[in-house]
Every structure is written in structure tokens, then in C-alpha cells.
Amino acid sequence: MSIQDEFQFINKVRPSYLHNSTIKVGIGDDGAVYETSSEYDQVVCQDSMVEGIHFTTKTMSAYDIGYKCLAVNLSDIAAMGAIPKYCLVSIAIPKHWAEQELSALYDGLKELANQYKVDVIGGDTTSSMSGLFLSVTVIGVVEKGRAILRQTAQPGDVVFVTGTLGDSAAGLNILLESVKDTYSKDEEFLIHRHQRPVPQIGIGRKLVHFERACLNDISDGLASELHEIAESSQVSIRINRDKIPLSRPIQNFDESKKWTWALTGGEDFELVGSLPPSDYELFKQQCEREGVHISDIGSVLPKGEHSVLILEEGKEHPLQKGGYNHFKK
Numbered sequence: 001m002s003i004q005d006e007f008q009f010i011n012k013v014r015p016s017y018l019h020n021s022t023i024k025v026g027i028g029d030d031g032a033v034y035e036t037s038s039e040y041d042q043v044v045c046q047d048s049m050v051e052g053i054h055f056t057t058k059t060m061s062a063y064d065i066g067y068k069c070l071a072v073n074l075s076d077i078a079a080m081g082a083i084p085k086y087c088l089v090s091i092a093i094p095k096h097w098a099e100q101e102l103s104a105l106y107d108g109l110k111e112l113a114n115q116y117k118v119d120v121i122g123g124d125t126t127s128s129m130s131g132l133f134l135s136v137t138v139i140g141v142v143e144k145g146r147a148i149l150r151q152t153a154q155p156g157d158v159v160f161v162t163g164t165l166g167d168s169a170a171g172l173n174i175l176l177e178s179v180k181d182t183y184s185k186d187e188e189f190l191i192h193r194h195q196r197p198v199p200q201i202g203i204g205r206k207l208v209h210f211e212r213a214c215l216n217d218i219s220d221g222l223a224s225e226l227h228e229i230a231e232s233s234q235v236s237i238r239i240n241r242d243k244i245p246l247s248r249p250i251q252n253f254d255e256s257k258k259w260t261w262a263l264t265g266g267e268d269f270e271l272v273g274s275l276p277p278s279d280y281e282l283f284k285q286q287c288e289r290e291g292v293h294i295s296d297i298g299s300v301l302p303k304g305e306h307s308v309l310i311l312e313e314g315k316e317h318p319l320q321k322g323g324y325n326h327f328k329k
Helices: 006-013 062-079 099-115 167-177 185-195 201-207 222-233 255-265 277-289
Strands: 023-025 040-050 083-093 119-127 133-143 158-162 214-217 237-240 271-275 294-300 308-312 315-318
Touching (some): 006 099, 040 062, 083 099, 083 201, 099 119, 167 255, 201 277, 222 271, 271 277, 277 294
Parallel strands (some): 237 308
Antiparallel strands (some): 158 271
């Protein structure tokens, strides 16, 4: 590791300005201090990325790693309908990471932080005996009592998703199977979707204003997220595979691969949720006016035992949870 002094490095990556006037004390003390408002509830999310588990330097540049680690947290904030405000970054650095790479990592994180006006207000920097470990905590706010939860789906609701699914897994597949200097436009699209996911903050903010909405972000795969909603809301869900939105570039792959990626690939960081039918139509109109892609993929059933069903090729059958599980053998 080329860093000789952690405090000098922290000073190098310290933000040069603050987006939020509520901050009283930022980086530089034992803890950050910021004012709160009685009008809002706070939302706190934390995700970690581990070298060799979530990424390798073969599939992600240092810049991409920093960008994505904040993006995955912002996606959780989006799924709660919240506005991101602050983040804390903890990093454990192995010897094989150079300071130039680490600076690039923070540059990637700062790019996204500036885009969403998120202030980095603290964290921790230490060494690692193995791979790089990066953990980001994001703190956001949402109007009091308006946080969007997984447990509010009700029978008759329309089940919807944003964007297209399976792209991130397809992009990772391309990176793992072929190392090239140049990629086709379709390959570049899928790789970008893997390395630079777009948190759907705007979608979450729209849904806060509806009387009842249910929402989950697609981190571990659509099947897994649907099961989480079904279990939390104590409902059953039926989806139609043919309604799941796929991008044009993913159509270059065979049927088995593209549908496996769409259902269980994960890391698309789109949103899946439910709304009453009348609210869904209004929500869809709002999205269409802003060029945001939204798709009706199914419905919440009137009866069931917290299951998820899928209709494909004219036959209905249970959709297994699937998706990524860190501890599954």
C-alpha cells in the first residue's frame, strides 16, 4: 500500500465544499453533527463491497468501484422514497492498492455524491491483510410517516418495475468471459449498466405522494425481491414473464441466459413495487412525461400463501427465490 499516513490521505479526499447547510461538523472530529427537522423521518442504509466477492479489478476500475458502492446505497434510499443527504465511507486497504487508485475510487464516489448533492461527512480508514473492503452508510430524509415499505402490497395491486432487467448480469458475463481493448456498442451498454447503475431516486420521490405504495430495489434479482415483498406483505404475487422489460442489447444472448439474468441476475438496481390500479395509471403517466420507462408485469393476488408465481409459455408455476445469496452453499 503506497499510503504512508492515513490522516494525510483523509485530508486529500475531504470534500472541498458542502451541499447541505444543516451540517454543523463534518470530517475532522470524532463524529459528524447536523441539524434535524421535526418534519422529516431519517432513513439510514448501509452496504459493503468486498474485493473478490462483489468486484475484481478485472471487471471494475477503481473509479467504478467508488461510484457503484455509493450507487447501491442510494438505490436503497430510493426504495424508501427518501432524499439522500449524507454519507460515511469506511475503507480497509490492502498493500497492493496504490494511492492513485484509491484517489480514483473516491473520485468515482464523489461524482455520484455531487450528482445527488450528498455530503461525505466521515468514516474510517484502515489497512487490510487481504482484499479491499469498502462500506458506505447513507443517511436520508423522508416526510414524516411517508417512508415506502415492502409490507404494504395489497390484493388487486398492479406489480411494476422500472427500466430493463438482466443488463447488469449480462455486462458482468461479458467482462468475465472476454478481456478486450474494445467492445461493441451493445456490449458497452451492458457493461456500463453493470459498472455504473443509476439509482432511481426520482421514482421513489414520486411514489411518496401516493396514499399507499410498496417498493423494493432490485439488488439480488427480481425473483428474490418479489419474494421479499410477498413475505413482508403476507400476499401472493403473479407475474407474466413476457411483460418483463428487456433491453435490445440483451436480446443478443440465448433465451435461457437472458431470462435467467432478468429473473435472478441482480445488481440492476431498478425498482419493483405495487400500486392500486388507479394510482398506477397516474404514476405511469407521470413517468412517461419524464421519459422514465415503467412496466406492468403482474398483480397481487386475492389469496395465497406468500408465494410468487410466474406465467411463461402459457404455463403458470412457482417462481423460486433465486438471486444472489452470500451464504448459500
